Amino acid sequence: MNLWFRLIWLLLTSPFGPRLKLLGDPSLLGFRVWPHDLDTSLHMNNGRYWSLMDLGRTDLMLRTGFWRAVLRHRWVPVVNAGMIRFRRELRPFQPFRIETAILCWTETWLVIQHRVLSRASDGSEIVAAHTLVRAALYDRKGRAYVPVARLMAEIGTMDESPPPGPEVEAFLASEAAMRESATVRP
Numbered sequence: 001m002n003l004w005f006r007l008i009w010l011l012l013t014s015p016f017g018p019r020l021k022l023l024g025d026p027s028l029l030g031f032r033v034w035p036h037d038l039d040t041s042l043h044m045n046n047g048r049y050w051s052l053m054d055l056g057r058t059d060l061m062l063r064t065g066f067w068r069a070v071l072r073h074r075w076v077p078v079v080n081a082g083m084i085r086f087r088r089e090l091r092p093f094q095p096f097r098i099e100t101a102i103l104c105w106t107e108t109w110l111v112i113q114h115r116v117l118s119r120a121s122d123g124s125e126i127v128a129a130h131t132l133v134r135a136a137l138y139d140r141k142g143r144a145y146v147p148v149a150r151l152m153a154e155i156g157t158m159d160e161s162p163p164p165g166p167e168v169e170a171f172l173a174s175e176a177a178m179r180e181s182a183t184v185r186p
Contacts, residue, residue, distance in 0.1 A: 003051055006031070010055055020063040022152075022159055026101035027059040033094045043089040049129055050082070053114045056100030057135065060112070069154035070137060075146055080109070081134040081175040088128040090118060096128060103168055104161045108145040109136040111168050132171045
């Protein structure tokens with residue numbers, strides 16, 4: 001992660017934010033596009049979106065209580081698939097927010113949505129980028145992904161996963177096809 005000052009700020013301020021429910025409560029983080037976020041086209045670098053989304057997942061982990069189990073068991077959060085759709089550029093010094101929410105899960109992974117939100121010239125909110133990621137917690141000692149049911153028990157909830165929406169099903173099908181194509185040798 002190359003966003004140390006933003007990470008430190010997040011770690012200092014997250015404990016004072018309201019606790020988030022696993023489902024229904026998104027993390028909302030406000031940012032501004034700084035000169036070090038820019039690429040040669042003078043808008044926010046594509047890679048910076050992914051880095052800032054790490055902070056959204058970190059905030060979600062802190063404010064839902066996942067972090068206690070992660071530290072106690074030394075689990076490692078990993079993203080093993082992601083897809084992004086850019087819709088609007090973010091210009092220098094432009095304020096924006098990242099909304100992060102868990103959409104659904106299976107036995108060993110979660111699907112998380114990130115939406116990068118900014119304002120249009122008329123003041124209405126617009127989605128500048130939309131991302132879906134498949135994430136999990138990895139137990140290095142056990143050399144396996146942590147079952148989501150165990151994670152839920154650690155934070156004291158027994159919520160059932162909502163059914164995946166059509167965009168999630170398409171994302172997961174695309175990821176499966178990509179994984180399959182990577183194992184085939186021409």
